[in-house]
Amino acid sequence: MKTALFRPKLVTVLGEGYSASLFRADAIAGLTVAIVALPLAMALGIASGASPDKGLVTAVIAGFLISALGGSRVQVGGPTGAFVVVIFNVIAKHGYDGLLIATLLAGVILILAGALRLGQMIKYIPHPVVTGFTAGIAVIIASSQVKDFLGLAVDKVPADFIPKWQVYFGAMSTVSVATVAVGAGSLAIIIALRRLAPRLPGFLIAVVVSAVAVAVLKLPVDTIGSRFPDIPAGLPMPSLPEVSLAKINDVLPSAFTIAFLAGIEALLSAVVADGMAGTRHRSNQELIGQGVANLGSALFGGLPGTGAIARTATNIRSGAKTPVAGIMHAVFLLLFSLFATDLMAYVPMAALAAILFMVAWGMSEYKRFLALLRMPNGDRAVLLLTFGLTVLVDLTVAIGVGVTVASLLFMARMAEAVEVDTSGKIDPDxxxxxxxxxxxxxxxxxxxxxxxxxxxxxxxxxxxxxxxxxxxxxxxxxxxxxxxxxxxxxxxxxxxxxxxxxxxxxxxxxxxxxxxxxxxxxxxxxxxxxxxxxxxxxxxxxxxxxxxxxxxxxxxxxxxxxx
CATH class of the missing domain: 3.30.750.24 (STAS domain)
Incomplete structure (x- = not known):
């Protein structure tokens, strides 16, 4: 019974018997999710300070391994918005090799966490803390896309929130009308399709329409091809970055942050998937699968990966039944990266900015944020404190302070809730x-x-x-x-x-x-x-x-x- 807790769901599914009808349903769901994930993976790769091909590599390698070795039947993995801030800062401070080392270490940490059965620890993260830091990350992601959405003539955008907006305001005179039109048009397409035809791949349609418009009208708009002229096709050969004790020591705090975020988001996504599909995930095996996926992604030069809530929900709504759907999503993305790289060069950066605005909006969970603002002062304070520290200081500090304050608040509430009965009576019922x-x-x-x-x-x-x-x-x-x-x-x-x-x-x-x-x-x-x-x-x-x-x-x- 104990060994079953560490058995990948794919093994369980294949042991139950896998039919042609199940494969057909999984393949259709996998293709649907791949169409959604293609522009998103590129956008997240660019927003992280890397390149679009790094996002695709992550979606292929991490997506495949998370589905093959994870503890959820329908989880879909890849790059997510939660990592954007951390990745950007690691690359800025330690270079891309530093990010690869941090991702490898995070993979090891996640495997150890799963082996030590720490998968249930997610329930000890208070809800206001989770909502506060995800909303804060959403604000940071949206802020990072203002330059590309408006077409501002800025050579380098600062990483910190307030200096970033100071640069934006100083460059407002350089706004490109054509770029704003492409970005606003892409945003309008995505929003309209979500309301009128939610089953259609809004991200992909917006990217295709904007790319055609820019090419046909010869608009002076920055594209993936102009920003990244040498995008490689397919996957690179696996290799190890140059590792030293000094580098490990430098990136270890970032590795713990990546592991923490990967574990939190993966398990949250698995819980959401259980509620939608009526399944039950194996949390410890999910952490192990996430760890192996991050090791694999780093070996192929990719970014950190984790379970993606929006893509997992799309997978379920598209009829996925087993982890094979997530595997097929990775296979289809690999085919896209092999045979559609030349077409990707025409994608406008403003269209990708519009996609990331929608990702940030989804991450903000504004309804839940507003609901928590109606809670008592203590919960409201934890929410706003975590949110403010995430945006203005640092994600790791925000989580640490948020959990500490929530714990102190709980102890204070418990002290108030305890009553001493001196009557000597007991409840007879x-x-x-x-x-x-x-x-x-x-x-x-x-x-x-x-x-x-x-x-x-x-x-x-x-x-x-x-x-x-x-x-x-x-x-x-x-x-x-x-x-x-x-x-x-x-x-x-x-x-x-x-x-x-x-x-x-x-x-x-x-x-x-x-x-x-x-x-x-x-x-x-x-x-x-x-x-x-x-x-x-x-x-x-x-x-x-x-x-x-x-x-x-x-x-x-x-x-x-x-x-």
Whole structure:
């Protein structure tokens, strides 16, 4: 049983039997994702301070190995926006060889983390910290593309946020109308297609239309060919960079940052994939797969890679069933890089900037960011502090400070939540309720009790519990009388729990909710008037309500009687 935790999902799938119909579905999904990933990989390679071919190499090598050796059935990997800031800074300080060494070290760190079973550690990263640093990275990525989007005549753009914008404002007189038109047109195409025809590859269509327009109209616009005149076709031969103890010592902090980001994003993406596809990933094997993928990418001269949430979601929506879909995505990208390199030279830089604006917008998670701003002052402070430090100081500092402040805040909340009872009385119903809570449950009703503060360290357990139930019950009772505290990550887990239950046709009843958790749930529109959940004063009332729901006394989404 323990060895199964370290078995790649591809091995499991092939052991179950792989048919021609499964391959057909996986191949179609792989081609769809490859079409989406092609312009994105080039854009991320350029934004990282490297070149478009480096992004493609990463998408091919890391994408192949993540799917072949990872712990998720439908995860798709490659270069992502989260790495842009780190890669850019490493290349600026240590050169491209320094980045390759850092990526190799990060691969080793990820393999060790998986072998030591640290895959579950992601649940200890508070939600405001994750949202704060991803939103901060989104701002940095968008800022880095202003030059190419506006066609500014700037030789070198500073890496730091404030100096960068000082240079931009100083060069506003050099804005190119043609470049802005191409960038704005590409952005308009992507946004329009997302709203009107979301199944079409908006990124690729925008790139093709803009490239044709620039070539036909002979617009004076910077392109990949003018910026990178010697793009190699296919993959380079694998080789090791020149390694020394001094270089290892210099890039080791960056290696830990890359490993941390790769692990966080990969496991977050795997969790999202589980929710969409109804699967369950192996977190430790996923880390090992990510580690091997980064080793492979570095050997071929590529960038760091990890699981990509948007590409994974596209993979699932396109009908992917197994890791073969991710492997086929890498194969198709390899074919594109072998036979379409000459065409890539016509792609305008402004079109790639438009793509990265959309990537940054997706990373910002503005709805979640705004929802966290409605949380109590402590969660709001952690969010804004992490966000500000990410943009203005450093990503590593932002994460370290964010986690530390969130931990101190949690300890303060726990101290406030503890009450000392001097009456000497005990709750006479506690043990009897626990012993007999399932005795009178009818078929189709499931019950769980949450005992103690529901915070970022235990929030993931609730979603795992729902996946372990198996067949979806008609009603799920969550007993929360013993939950004195609910933080932002706990609220997020409850939101996802309710969402997954609704998709499965299950109605959720919250029993005995205390004032602080109830107030937190109302902030995110999960109160008694939301129609999304049912509230019961105690367990007996919850049972009666569950029986009524079996008879469809209350319809899904209707107003719930106040209790």
């Amino acid at each position: 506690l043990d009897s309720e626990d012993m007999h809570q399932r005795d009178t449950l009818p078929a189709g009703v499931e019950v769980f009790r949450i005992n103690g503060p529901f915070f970022f360290g235990v929030a993931g357990e609730l979603l795992d519990t729902l996946r372990r139930v198996g067949a979806s019950p008609k009603s799920i009772i969550l007993r929360m009388r013993l939950v004195p505290l609910l933080d932002a990550s706990g609220v997020q887990a409850l939101e996802e729990f309710v969402g997954q239950a609704r998709v499965s046709g299950s109605k959720v009843i919250l029993s005995g909710v205390q004032p602080q958790p109830r107030s937190m749930l109302e902030r995110v529109h999960l109160g008694s008037a939301s129609g999304k959940v049912f509230y019961a004063a105690d367990y007996a009332s919850a049972q009666a309500m569950a029986i009524s729901l079996l008879d469809d006394k209350y319809g899904q989404g209707r107003s719930v009687p106040a209790v």
